[in-house]
Amino acid sequence: DIQMTQSPSTLSASVGDRVTITCRASQSISSWLAWYQQKPGKAPKLLIYKASSLESGVPSRFSGSGSGTEFTLTISSLQPDDFATYYCQQYNSYPRTFGPGTKVDIK
C-alpha cells in the first residue's frame, strides 16, 4: 500500500498569511493526487485534483504543485473560511490512501 504523510499536522496562521502544506507519498504516484478541505461535521470538499488542477468553483487562492512523491497545497492569502482540516489522497492505485490531515487554525 502507498503510505501518505502530511506536514505539519497543525498549522496556526492569521488571515492574509500564505500557507503551505506538504504531502509525501511512499512511492511515486505521478500526479494522481487530490487535496480536500473538511470542516467539522461536514463532508470533505475537493479542492485540487491531478496535483495542480483547481476544481470548478474553488477560489484561485488555492493552488497545488508537485509530482512523483512530493506535493504541496498553497493558500496564497488565508481567509476566515479557510480554517479547516486539509487531506491529501493518492488515487494512483488501490487501496486509495489519505494523508493524516493538517489542521489550519487561528493564530
Added chain:
Amino acid sequence: QVQLVQSGAEVKKPGASVKVSCKASGYTFTSYGISWVRQAPGQGLEWMGWISAYNGNTNYAQKLQGRVTMTTDTSTSTAYMELRSLRSDDTAVYYCAREEFSAVDYWGQGTLVTVSS
C-alpha cells in the same frame, strides 16, 4: 445537480450488521463508481473500498475484506455498503462518494454508525 443522499444514523450492538444506502441523482449512475470512506470520531479519513456502478466490480480495503460488501441497484441509482460483525472501533461517520478512476468529486452527507452494547 449531482447529489448523493445517504440513509440515516444507526445504532448497533457489537456483532451485528449495518447496511448504509446512498442514492445518487443528477448524473448517469452507471458512468461512475462509488467509493466508501469512513471517519472515526476525531480521526482522519479511511478509504473502505470502491464499486463500479457499471459492472459491479469491487475493490475493498484489505483490513475489511470478509466483513464488507458493496453493491449497487442501477434501477434506483442506489449504492449500498454492508458491514458485518461490528465492533466498537467501527463507530464512525460513513461517507459515500462518486469516483471513476479519478479524485472523489462529490460526497454524501455522511451516516453516523454507532456500535455500542
